[in-house]
Amino acid sequence: MIPSVLPTYRRAPLTFISGEGSWLTEADGRRFLDFGAGIAVNCLGHAHPALVRALSDQAGTLWHTSNLYHIPAQQALADRLVAATFADTVFFTNSGTEACELAVKMARKHWHDRGHPDRIKIIAYEGSFHGRSMAAISAAGADGKTHGFGPLLPGFVHLPFGDTEATDAAIDETVAAVLVEPVQGEGGIRALPDAALRHLRDLCDRTGALLILDEVQCGMGRTGRLFAHEWAGIVPDMMMVAKGIGGGFPLGAVLAREAAASGMGAGTHGSTYGGNPLASAVGCAVMERVAEEPFLAEVRRKAGLLRQKLEGLVAAHPDIFAETRGAGLMLGLKCRVPNAEVIRAGYEAQVLTVPAADNVIRLLPALNIPDEDIAEGVARLDAAAAAVSGARAA
Numbered sequence: 001m002i003p004s005v006l007p008t009y010r011r012a013p014l015t016f017i018s019g020e021g022s023w024l025t026e027a028d029g030r031r032f033l034d035f036g037a038g039i040a041v042n043c044l045g046h047a048h049p050a051l052v053r054a055l056s057d058q059a060g061t062l063w064h065t066s067n068l069y070h071i072p073a074q075q076a077l078a079d080r081l082v083a084a085t086f087a088d089t090v091f092f093t094n095s096g097t098e099a100c101e102l103a104v105k106m107a108r109k110h111w112h113d114r115g116h117p118d119r120i121k122i123i124a125y126e127g128s129f130h131g132r133s134m135a136a137i138s139a140a141g142a143d144g145k146t147h148g149f150g151p152l153l154p155g156f157v158h159l160p161f162g163d164t165e166a167t168d169a170a171i172d173e174t175v176a177a178v179l180v181e182p183v184q185g186e187g188g189i190r191a192l193p194d195a196a197l198r199h200l201r202d203l204c205d206r207t208g209a210l211l212i213l214d215e216v217q218c219g220m221g222r223t224g225r226l227f228a229h230e231w232a233g234i235v236p237d238m239m240m241v242a243k244g245i246g247g248g249f250p251l252g253a254v255l256a257r258e259a260a261a262s263g264m265g266a267g268t269h270g271s272t273y274g275g276n277p278l279a280s281a282v283g284c285a286v287m288e289r290v291a292e293e294p295f296l297a298e299v300r301r302k303a304g305l306l307r308q309k310l311e312g313l314v315a316a317h318p319d320i321f322a323e324t325r326g327a328g329l330m331l332g333l334k335c336r337v338p339n340a341e342v343i344r345a346g347y348e349a350q351v352l353t354v355p356a357a358d359n360v361i362r363l364l365p366a367l368n369i370p371d372e373d374i375a376e377g378v379a380r381l382d383a384a385a386a387a388v389s390g391a392r393a394a
């Protein structure tokens with residue numbers, strides 16, 4: 001019999017009932033060190049007092065009105081994002097998937113309104129992940145997520161990630177946009193070199209194609225800058241954001257430059273919940289903290305600490321781990337044994353990590369994780385790796 005919850009997830013046998021900072025408590029009372037943060041979502045940890053306050057204050061005042069009316073917290077959050085980034089305008093969604101939908105629509109509308117309704121091609125990259133809607137799976141193109149769901153949306157071209165020459169060859173005046181994650185998350189924590197991102201910007205400038213960055217996972221301070229593209233010193237035309245922006249409350253956004261967004265007038269797009277008072281109040285509280293330079297400097301310092309400890313872990317367990325990769329607090333351990341074994345051993349050692357493609361385990365702790373929790377989490381990973389080695393030798 002089919003379970004009452006549609007069984008699209010292979011869930012770990014764990015049920016968490018409360019959380020504080022970088023710790024989660026299981027129903028049986030065990031405490032787990034959280035190196036997954038709900039897949040890069042809980043950027044300020046669990047039950048952050050300022051976020052709890054922002055949500056409960058708003059909940060006691062007004063939950064929802066709809067985008068038929070002005071929403072002060074949404075306006076404030078948009079103003080903050082515009083002030084802190086390349087963007088001139090913001091549309092709020094409930095998820096990264098919905099941000100992808102709008103980015104694709106906006107790119108098409110942009111060219112339609114300039115008299116090129118047939119300029120619909122979007123270059124995307126192998127190993128990418130943009131969400132689960134038809135547009136998002138069509139954009140990413142991987143067979144594992146599209147199989148059985150055809151026909152897919154036409155117009156997407158898939159090239160090897162980081163292959164500058166392939167993009168050189170594919171880009172011309174028929175391409176509406178290039179869509180890329182500066183650091184692939186689901187694809188195995190693969191960072192695009194800064195030079196490659198700058199090259200994409202040049203190609204887009206030369207052909208007029210819009211550069212759309214998917215910073216759903218790598219944005220909101222994760223790499224030690226507010227957004228990952230800042231490391232390359234370039235700006236996109238559009239950017240998808242979600243995950244960390246709500247700190248655990250469902251919130252996403254598309255940020256855009258005016259020229260890219262100019263086709264999106266009244267009635268062209270909408271969302272019942274997008275940027276509602278609850279989500280926007282929490283989003284403001286997140287931005288207030290994460291967008292501050294001293295906070296980001298701390299993220300960079302903690303990232304250095306975690307990276308250094310992970311290098312030590314890899315050196316101590318060459319039979320289990322091949323390398324450390326990634327940027328900031330978006331780090332991956334490439335495994336020499338099936339990554340699922342290491343993650344399962346982590347559960348036994350009470351540390352949570354997240355699988356990714358390319359046999360990688362992802363470490364995406366809260367951006368404000370205390371140094372002692374970084375040390376404790378790596379010690380638990382060390383115990384997990386030793387357990388995997390021991391089980392394999394037996």
Ligand SMILES: *Cc1c(COP(=O)(O)O)cnc(C)c1O
Pocket residue numbers: 094095096097098129130131132181185186214215216217218242243252
């Ligand atoms: C998670 C993710 C998405 C999809 O976001 P949802 O909120 O799950 O719809 C899109 N792009 C990237 C890079 C992601 O990591």
